[in-house]
Amino acid sequence: RILAGLQKPSAGEVLINAQIPVKAGDMGVVFQNYYLFEWRTIEQSLLFAARKNVALKGNEKETIETLSSAFHLYEHLHKYPQQLSGGQRQRVSILQQLLKGSDFLLLDEPFSGLDVCMLDKVTALLQQVSVSAELKTLIIVSHDISTSVALSDTVYILGMQPGKEGATIKQEIDLIARDLAWKSDIKKHPLFAETIEEIKACL
16 A cells, blocks of 8 residues: 555655655556446446556557456456456456556455466466566565466565564565576476475565
């Protein structure tokens, strides 16, 4: 909420590009409760998001059709959120933020409601988004260590530390230095498994 500009920090500030204070609306946010417009159909909600993305001007509907098919949502476009399962709502929420085209996308437990097959598809799409532009940044808060690491170039392990209030960064792992970033088959890399075990040991 602080990173998204929805809540003021008790100290310090969040800056975009090291100079502009963040404000609500600057970042795309996928909350864990998958907030959607309950009074709009899925297509109407996605179209509302796509129209905020200048890069999609004139191609909003075509892009929605393509991405909704990739997310297995095409047949649900004319339904309302209350007619969808939790996993479907989650996919709509992620897709909605992808369509907005923000350079910053914050995701809170984005993999929790996905089955194994859909998890691979969503992971692949998020990976494409993360490398689509130099400034495109995904910040993922998740307990799904393996999937999160597979998508990341940097890992921050949060936890309680003696003498410090609240959760703080206990360790930072540079996945670029380990040659573990931006690879589609990264889970097959021996060092990937070692990194996962290293992270678990810190929790």
